[in-house]
Amino acid sequence: MSRTDEILNILRTFIVPKGELNWRNPYELLVAVVLSAQTTDKHVNQITVPLFEKYDTVYKLAQANVSDIKEIIKPLGLSDAKSRNISNLSRIIVERYNGIVPNTFKDLISLPGVGRKTAQVVLAVAFNTPALPVDTHVERVSKRLGLAKKDDSVLDVELKLKRKINRNEWIDAHHLLLLFGRYYCKSAHPSCNNCKLKAYCKDIISK
Ligand code: SF4
The missing domain is CATH 1.10.340.30 (Hypothetical protein; domain 2)
Structure with missing residues (x-):
């Protein structure tokens, strides 16, 4: 199993991959x-x-x-x-x-x-068409977890993720990385103490 798949599998153990905007059509x-x-x-x-x-x-x-x-x-x-x-x-x-x-x-x-x-x-x-949008959370988390380099552009991050992740998992991967960034690996105060991905992190803010 690739390092990227390992990361996504761990994220799946505590995050349900879904969007949080309300919409009907x-x-x-x-x-x-x-x-x-x-x-x-x-x-x-x-x-x-x-x-x-x-x-x-x-x-x-x-x-x-x-x-x-x-x-x-x-x-x-x-x-x-x-x-x-x-x-x-x-x-x-x-x-x-x-x-x-x-x-x-x-x-x-x-x-x-x-x-x-x-x-x-x-x-x-x-x-439900395979896509992997990169917002600020996906970008930050991808860089901290070593899925992309620190100086990669947003487009670089997107293209790297798309190469590393199976096309049929792009949508879930987007939600998993985004929600991990929004609720756990926050920009200023990430929850590093209890982080299940500490072993994969290139950027632990506090031990
Ligand atoms: S150890 Fe901290 S910075 Fe690294 S992925 Fe976990 S929450 Fe994010």
Whole structure:
């Protein structure tokens, strides 16, 4: 068994690999992921309740005033860019894709506010298509565990993980690494004392 598989197997013993954003269809997930930039999933879940109550279809969001959207999503921060992006991407989905969120990387990444990470989260979570998005948690944990080098770019980390991990495990690996980073191997105060991956760590912060 490879070192990477050993790490993932240990993570599976205490983490259930699943996303934490609330959504009912690909449209809601896409909007939620765009809104999640620089804030927490928990906070996004609070704001998407009133947002999707008012705009429960992509058609309604496409017709909404940007200022009305902004008012609802303001607590999440970056509300100028986020309201503009979700308004524009909704209009494009209605006009170009008949109201259906596209399910290819190429089409998703062409939407406003949708980068490599967001496109892959939507592919993985909404469409169950193999993808391995790298966010700040996945990047940090991968480097601490020696799955990538300290000076690797986010894209380097993604490509290295994809080479080391079987394609059919990419989605689970994304969730496992992300949740490990979010709840255990935190940026400033990782829980090194009780860490089950201490033996694999290149970067133990406190013994
Ligand atoms: S020992 Fe600490 S830094 Fe290393 S993986 Fe575990 S929690 Fe993260």
